[in-house]
Amino acid sequence: MDFEKIFLDGVEWNFVTEIVGRTFVMFLIILLILRLSGRRGVRQLTLFEVAIIIASGSAAGDPMFQDDIPVVYAIVVLGCVIIVYKLVTWLASRFTFVSHLLEGKEMIVVKDGVFDVKHENDNSYSKMEFFAELRNQSVEHLGQVRIGVLEVDGTLSLLYYDDEEVRYGLPLFPATFREVESLEGVGPFACMYCGCVVPHLSEKKMKCRRCTRDRWTKAINTKRIH
Numbered sequence: 001m002d003f004e005k006i007f008l009d010g011v012e013w014n015f016v017t018e019i020v021g022r023t024f025v026m027f028l029i030i031l032l033i034l035r036l037s038g039r040r041g042v043r044q045l046t047l048f049e050v051a052i053i054i055a056s057g058s059a060a061g062d063p064m065f066q067d068d069i070p071v072v073y074a075i076v077v078l079g080c081v082i083i084v085y086k087l088v089t090w091l092a093s094r095f096t097f098v099s100h101l102l103e104g105k106e107m108i109v110v111k112d113g114v115f116d117v118k119h120e121n122d123n124s125y126s127k128m129e130f131f132a133e134l135r136n137q138s139v140e141h142l143g144q145v146r147i148g149v150l151e152v153d154g155t156l157s158l159l160y161y162d163d164e165e166v167r168y169g170l171p172l173f174p175a176t177f178r179e180v181e182s183l184e185g186v187g188p189f190a191c192m193y194c195g196c197v198v199p200h201l202s203e204k205k206m207k208c209r210r211c212t213r214d215r216w217t218k219a220i221n222t223k224r225i226h
């Protein structure tokens, strides 16, 4: 490997000091533009906001080290992006269909302690990711959750059952999320795919009546840790 070529090929040393100046200027402009966007910070981004960031990313970075790009070009690009952002955000706040078109729709993924299987063919809904998200919010099993909504920014909103209403549900942590080995032992059992709970299994590979899959684990009904 020719490290000298990778790192130093064609370097003009007097332009390096200009890069320092350009970077300071662009950084301040980017900060100013982001403040003008009106967002308070970044927690989760919707797809529309990710698109905005990609669109402005190169315009914000290139003038820092390209001597043939005047900073004013970047200001024009970033200004336009912010105008589009403001306009579209305003349209989305006035018209629901615009926001659905841009950012998708929130989606009920858990209802009454089981996964809502309506979305099982929906590509945007990855169950494994969702398991992790539930665990992050200290949900031990689905029987604790009355309703779970996947928001458009990818976060999960949960409403829980009261302690005395917690029912048997599908365990979410690896130690308990294990397929039953035999029919011995007492139920109830939970379908490992949709979370549907049955009191008994007629056979080890019984078909789930909700989702027709055939893997079962022992359901649990522990209370939520507050």
Ligand SMILES: [Zn+2]
Binding pocket: 191, 192, 193, 194, 195, 196, 208, 209, 210, 211, 212, 213
């Ligand atoms: Zn099922």
